[in-house]
Amino acid sequence: MLYFINDYSEGATPEILDKLRESNLTKQAGYGSDEFCILAKEKIKEAIKTDAEIFFVSGGTQANKIVIGSILKNYEGVIAADTGHISVHEAGAIENTGHKVFGLRSKDGKLAADDIKKFCRDFYVDVNHEHMVYPGMVYISQPTEYGTLYSKKEIEEIKSVCNEYNIPLFIDGARLAYAIGSSECDIGLEDIAKLCDVFYIGGTKCGALIGEAIVFTNKELSKHFFTNMKLFGAVLAKGRLLGIQFDTLFSNDLYKKLGKKGVDTAIKIKKALIEKGYELYIDSPTNQQFIVVDDATRERLSKDIGFGFMETLQNGKHVIRFCTSWATENEDVERLIAVL
Amino acid sequence: MLYFINDYSEGATPEILDKLRESNLTKQAGYGSDEFCILAKEKIKEAIKTDAEIFFVSGGTQANKIVIGSILKNYEGVIAADTGHISVHEAGAIENTGHKVFGLRSKDGKLAADDIKKFCRDFYVDVNHEHMVYPGMVYISQPTEYGTLYSKKEIEEIKSVCNEYNIPLFIDGARLAYAIGSSECDIGLEDIAKLCDVFYIGGTKCGALIGEAIVFTNKELSKHFFTNMKLFGAVLAKGRLLGIQFDTLFSNDLYKKLGKKGVDTAIKIKKALIEKGYELYIDSPTNQQFIVVDDATRERLSKDIGFGFMETLQNGKHVIRFCTSWATENEDVERLIAVL
Amino acid sequence: MLYFINDYSEGATPEILDKLRESNLTKQAGYGSDEFCILAKEKIKEAIKTDAEIFFVSGGTQANKIVIGSILKNYEGVIAADTGHISVHEAGAIENTGHKVFGLRSKDGKLAADDIKKFCRDFYVDVNHEHMVYPGMVYISQPTEYGTLYSKKEIEEIKSVCNEYNIPLFIDGARLAYAIGSSECDIGLEDIAKLCDVFYIGGTKCGALIGEAIVFTNKELSKHFFTNMKLFGAVLAKGRLLGIQFDTLFSNDLYKKLGKKGVDTAIKIKKALIEKGYELYIDSPTNQQFIVVDDATRERLSKDIGFGFMETLQNGKHVIRFCTSWATENEDVERLIAVL
Amino acid sequence: MLYFINDYSEGATPEILDKLRESNLTKQAGYGSDEFCILAKEKIKEAIKTDAEIFFVSGGTQANKIVIGSILKNYEGVIAADTGHISVHEAGAIENTGHKVFGLRSKDGKLAADDIKKFCRDFYVDVNHEHMVYPGMVYISQPTEYGTLYSKKEIEEIKSVCNEYNIPLFIDGARLAYAIGSSECDIGLEDIAKLCDVFYIGGTKCGALIGEAIVFTNKELSKHFFTNMKLFGAVLAKGRLLGIQFDTLFSNDLYKKLGKKGVDTAIKIKKALIEKGYELYIDSPTNQQFIVVDDATRERLSKDIGFGFMETLQNGKHVIRFCTSWATENEDVERLIAVL
Numbered sequence A, B, C, D: 001m002l003y004f005i006n007d008y009s010e011g012a013t014p015e016i017l018d019k020l021r022e023s024n025l026t027k028q029a030g031y032g033s034d035e036f037c038i039l040a041k042e043k044i045k046e047a048i049k050t051d052a053e054i055f056f057v058s059g060g061t062q063a064n065k066i067v068i069g070s071i072l073k074n075y076e077g078v079i080a081a082d083t084g085h086i087s088v089h090e091a092g093a094i095e096n097t098g099h100k101v102f103g104l105r106s107k108d109g110k111l112a113a114d115d116i117k118k119f120c121r122d123f124y125v126d127v128n129h130e131h132m133v134y135p136g137m138v139y140i141s142q143p144t145e146y147g148t149l150y151s152k153k154e155i156e157e158i159k160s161v162c163n164e165y166n167i168p169l170f171i172d173g174a175r176l177a178y179a180i181g182s183s184e185c186d187i188g189l190e191d192i193a194k195l196c197d198v199f200y201i202g203g204t205k206c207g208a209l210i211g212e213a214i215v216f217t218n219k220e221l222s223k224h225f226f227t228n229m230k231l232f233g234a235v236l237a238k239g240r241l242l243g244i245q246f247d248t249l250f251s252n253d254l255y256k257k258l259g260k261k262g263v264d265t266a267i268k269i270k271k272a273l274i275e276k277g278y279e280l281y282i283d284s285p286t287n288q289q290f291i292v293v294d295d296a297t298r299e300r301l302s303k304d305i306g307f308g309f310m311e312t313l314q315n316g317k318h319v320i321r322f323c324t325s326w327a328t329e330n331e332d333v334e335r336l337i338a339v340l
Helices: A014-023 A035-048 A060-071 A113-125 A152-165 A176-180 A189-195 A225-231 A240-249 A254-275 A295-302 A330-339 B014-023 B035-048 B060-071 B113-125 B152-165 B176-180 B189-195 B225-231 B240-249 B254-275 B295-302 B330-339 C014-023 C035-048 C060-071 C113-125 C152-165 C176-180 C189-195 C225-231 C240-249 C254-275 C295-304 C330-339 D014-022 D035-048 D060-071 D113-125 D152-165 D176-180 D189-195 D225-231 D240-249 D254-275 D295-302 D330-339
Strands: A053-057 A076-081 A101-104 A134-141 A169-173 A198-202 A212-216 A288-293 A308-312 A318-323 B053-057 B076-081 B101-104 B134-141 B169-173 B198-202 B212-216 B288-293 B308-312 B318-323 C053-057 C076-081 C101-104 C134-141 C169-173 C198-202 C212-216 C288-293 C308-312 C318-323 D053-057 D076-081 D101-104 D134-141 D169-173 D198-202 D212-216 D288-293 D308-312 D318-323
Touching (some): A014 A240, A014 B014, A035 A189, A035 A212, A053 A225, A053 A240, A060 A169, A060 A212, A060 A225, A101 A113, A113 A134, A113 A152, A134 A152, A152 A189, A169 A189, A176 A189, A176 A198, A176 A254, A240 A254, A254 A288, A254 A318, A295 A318, B014 B240, B035 B212, B035 B240, B053 B060, B053 B225, B053 B240, B060 B134, B060 B169, B060 B198, B060 B212, B060 B225, B113 B152, B152 B189, B169 B189, B176 B189, B176 B198, B176 B254, B254 B288, B254 B318, B254 B330, B288 B295, B295 B318, C014 D014, C035 C053, C053 C225, C060 C134, C060 C169, C060 C225, C113 C134, C134 C152, C152 C189, C169 C189, C176 C189, C176 C198, C176 C254, C189 C198, C240 C254, C254 C330, C288 C295, D014 D240, D035 D189, D035 D212, D035 D240, D053 D225, D053 D240, D060 D169, D060 D198, D060 D212, D060 D225, D113 D152, D134 D152, D152 D169, D152 D189, D176 D189, D176 D254, D189 D198, D254 D318, D254 D330
Parallel strands (some): A076 A101, A076 A134, A169 A198, B076 B101, B076 B134, B134 B169, B169 B198, C134 C169, C169 C198, D076 D134, D134 D169
Antiparallel strands (some): A053 A212, A198 A212, A288 A318, A308 A318, B053 B212, B198 B212, B288 B318, C198 C212, C308 C318, D198 D212, D288 D318, D308 D318
C-alpha cells in the first residue's frame, strides 16, 4: 500500500536521531534552559534575521492555544478563516481558554484583508459593540490547511489592517517548511518574522519527532510566556528534546531542504494528476494536493493508495488528498503515478 | 562537576533510542492510533493485571491538568497535600481549568486518610456548604515530592474515605518507577491499579525522553478523554513517539529495572550520608535524598557537586537534595561519596 | 418624544412595587430560601402543570451562561441560531465558560430541525469528529430575537432531533410573555415545559424590575445548580427580591396579561404600518415590529419617535424596530400611528 | 422570635422604595446608561472626593469575581485572608475565572502587611518562581468577615507592600457602611478611595434591595470593564434599579446614617453581652458580634433568638453571631438584651 495519507506518518529526519543519540547522556538543565535550546534559538534568530523571544512546545494545537490564550484579553476573540485549524479541528481548544473564534468566510483556505477590515469596521460602528466580543487578534496559516499560500503582498495588507485596529497578527506555520520550500512562495522566514507579531515554525510535520518553535518578534507579547506555557501544561522537563531537534533543523539549511523535498514530490504528483485529467479541487503549490473524484475512482484508488478523505460535495463527488512530506520517497511517487 | 540535581538531566534509556531508530520510517497512523501505542497499552495492562483505558501524554503537569480538569465538575475541587506538585509547582495549571486545589496539611509529603476524612466530614456538616467548593477528588503522589512512600495500607485507607464520599482517587506517578523499584515499597503496579480510579505512570523521569501513561482503571471516568486531551492541547500527531517509549519500557521488565537502579544508587548515597553524620531532612526510601546543611557545608559541597536547593529553614540551615535516576553511574556515586 | 426603543425602559408593573412595599420589613431567610421564592416556585409549577426544579437569577445573559456552562461537558458546544442572543450579543459569555457556540444559519431568527439534524449527522459521520467540538445542547429563543415564534410542531421536531442525539433542548424565554400573549402562538407554558429540558421565563422584559426564572423539567440536569449559580456570581443574598416578583407575576394570570398587553399594542402598530405602506422586514406576531426605511424616512421618524436601529442593508436602507411592552400606553400608540 | 441572624433579612430602606415608585414609569436608557446611574456616580464621586470609574453590579460575589477575573493575568493569583469571603464562601467563583486564591493566615479576620510582604519576597527569591502562580493582587475586606476593622495605618502599610510589588489593592466593602458608621473607624470613604486601586461599596447588606458599587480610582484597571461585566453575566438591562438605589443611598448622607444605626444597635448588644459575662469570640466594633457559648446556652438562646452559628471549637463550645443592620429596631435590641 502506498502511503500518502498525511505528513506525520514517519519518525524524524535521521540527522535528528543521530543528534539525540550523540547527546543522550550529556547532562543538561531542565525546562528549556539547556544548551541545545539556547543554540537552537540563536540559529532561528539568524535564519529570521531579527531579534525575537523563542519558545518550544510539543504540538500545533498546543502552540495555538497558548499563544492565543495568553495574548487575548477576556473580552476579545480571534479572527480566523472558517476553514482554519483553530476553527474546526482543535476540539474547542481556543474556546476552552475562554475566547471566541470568529470564523470568517475564506477562499481557498485564505482570509482576505478586506474581509478582516470590513469585520473590524462593522464591529466598531455597531452601537452595541460593548455587548459583543472584541476582535483581538488575526490568525492565519501559512501554508493554509488547503495547501495554498499567502503572497507577501497579501500578508502586508492583512498586517496593515491589524495595525489600523491595533491587534496582533499570528501566523500558524505548522507546515511552514512546505511554504518556504515552494517555488511559488514569495515570502521567506525573514519577511514572515517582520510582518507578524508572533508565528510558529512547525517541526512535527516538517522533519521532527515533535515540536513547534513559537517566535515572538513583538517581544512585548511574550512577557511571562514561560509561566503561561507551564500553566497550560506545555513545559517539558526534558526541553532538550525540542532544542536538539530545532538545533538540527536549523543547521545546514536542513529545514528548508526538507520542505523543498516535500513540495517537489507533491508537484510531481500534481503534474501527473493534471496530465491524466484529474480534476484539481484547489490549485496548491505545496505538499498537499486535493482532487475531486467520483465513487468509482475513489474506490479504485483506495485499493493501492492510502490517501486522505476530506469531504463529500453536494454533487456526490469526493475531495481526497495526497500528502507528501520530507520523508516521501521518489520511488513511491513513481509508483503512485503509475497507479493514477 | 558531579551532577545530582534532578532526574531529568539526560536523554533516554538506550533501548528507546534503538527502537526509535529501528521504527523511524515505518508508516503509522497518527494521534495515538499507531501500532506502538496499541502494543504499549497491552503491555501496561499485562503489567497492572487489569483492564483499563490508557492514554499517553507528554508531561506530568499536563497529565494532572487534563485528568483533573476533565473529571471534576464546575463546583468541585481537588484535595492534595500542601506540598503536592499541583499545589505548588504547576503555576496554577489546575486553577486555570476552573478548579480549586485544597492544600491539606501533610507530613513527610503525605496526606493522612484521617485528615481527608475530617475535611470531607466538616464540609458536609457545614450548613453553608452549598456556598463552598465541593471536595471532588483526592490527589496523591507515589512516591511523594519528598521521596516518601505510601504503604498499601495507607492507600487502602485513603481509598476507603474516597468511597465513603464517592469521589475518585488519582495517583500521580511521575516517579512511579522509583516507588516500585524500592525495597521498602509494599504496593506494586497491580495494587495501585486496583486501589485508585486513575493514575499515571511517569516516563519522563523514569527512562523516557518524554511521556506519561494515564491509566483509567475506572473506565467510566475516561469517556471522551481523547477529545479532552485534544482541547487541552495534549494530543501529539506523532503519538508513536510515546507508544514506542512505553512499549520499550514495559518490555523485559525494563521500567522496574530502571527504577531499581535509580533507587539503589540513592540508597548507597543515603547510607554514606548517615555514616558521615549528615542530618537527613526526611527518611526517603527512593531516588531523592534530602539533607540539612549549614552555609559552610553547602558552599563546600557546591564546589564539586550539582545538587538541588529546596529551602532555607528558620534556623538558617538549608535543605538540599541529591537526586539519582536510571542514568546515574555507580562511578559518579563513588566520587560523590568521596567528596561528602 | 415617543419611546418605542425597547421593552426594558420602565420599572415594574405596579403590583410588584406594592408587594415589595408590603413585604419590606418581613424578615426572610437569604439566598432564595425565603417564603416568596418558595411560593413563586409553586405557582410556576402550577402554571406549567408539571414538576420542576426552579431557580431565580437576575438577567438573561446570566441565565444563559449558567445553564449552558453548568450542563455542557468540556468537549461540548451549544447549537444556536446565528442570530441568537448567545451568538452575538453576550460579549462571549458562553465562550468564557469554555464552550463554543455553533451559530447555524437561521431564517427569520429561527433554527430548523432539519438543519440541526444535518449538523449533528455530519458531525458524527466525520472520521475526525473526536478532534472537534461535540454538539452538546440546542438553544432556541421563544419568541426569537426577531419577534417570530416557533410553532408547537417546530419545537416538537427540534426536540425529536435532540432526543435522537441525546442532547438537551434549552429555550430562552427572555420575552416569553410576548409569545404566550400572542394570538398566533400555539404553544403555551405547559407545552414548552413538556418539550424542553430547561427553559427560562423572562421577568426583566415582561413586567419585573429584574429577574428570570430558570425551570428544569429535566431535573437530572439541575443537580448542584445552586452552587453553580453561586460560583458564577448569580446568587442574591436577598433572593426575596426575585421571589416576590415572580410570586406576583404568577398570581391572577398577570404574566400572561402583561404579555398580551405588549403584543396587542404592537399588533395595532403593525396594522398601521401595513396600511400606511411601510415595508415590514419580518412578519412578527409579537411585541417587536421591524420595518425597512430609507434615509429620509428614518430621519423624519426620528424627530418624534425613539426606535431601535438594527442594521443597514446592502441596498442602503435601514432596519428599524418599534418595541412595545407591558408598559406601553394606548395613547402613545395612537400618537405613534399619527406620526407614521 | 427575635431575628439577629444576618444583615440581609429585610427589603430596603423606605427611601429607596419611594424612589422606585416615583420613578417607575419614567422611560430610561438601558444597561446602566440611565439618568439615575449617572447621578449616583456623581454623588459617589463627591462622597469619595476623587475621580473614579464606577460600575454597579448585583452582589458581592459577583463584584469580587468580575474585578479579580478582569484584572489578573493568566499566571497571577490573589492574596487574601484565609478567612476572606473569596477564600471560603464563594464556591470557587475566583478559581472558576482561572485564578488561585492564596489564603494567607490571618488574625481576627485581618491580613498583616508583613505577612503579605514575606509572601511576595519569598515568591521572588524562589528560583522556581516561574513555575508558580504569581501574586497579582491583594484582597482585603473592610470591615472583615469577623466584623473587625483595618486602621488607616494598617491599610497604608498594606498598600505600601502592594506598591513595592506593583500589584493592585482591592477592598471588599460588602459591609462598608458598618465600617464608616463605627466610632472606632479612623479611615473614611475618602481615604479608602485614595489608598486602594479599586473597592466596592456594599448596598445589599447596607440598605439596598440589591447592588454593589464598584469604584476604580485606578482608572487604568477599568478599561473595557463594561464588556467584562457583560461577559460575566452581570449587566442588568434595567440598570436603573441599581442607579436609583445608590442615588438614594448617597443623598443626605443616608449611607453613613444607615451604617451608624446598624453599628449603634450592635454596640448596645455588645455592652450587654460583656456586662452579662458572655465570652466575646472577637472584639468587633461593627454590626457583627461573636460570642462563645456552651451547648446549654446555645440551646437556651435559640428558643427566643435567631442567631448565626459559625463553628464549633475544639473545646466543644460554639461560636455564634448576633448581627444587626440598618433595619434593626431598638425595641428588638431591648428584648434581645432581656433574653440574654
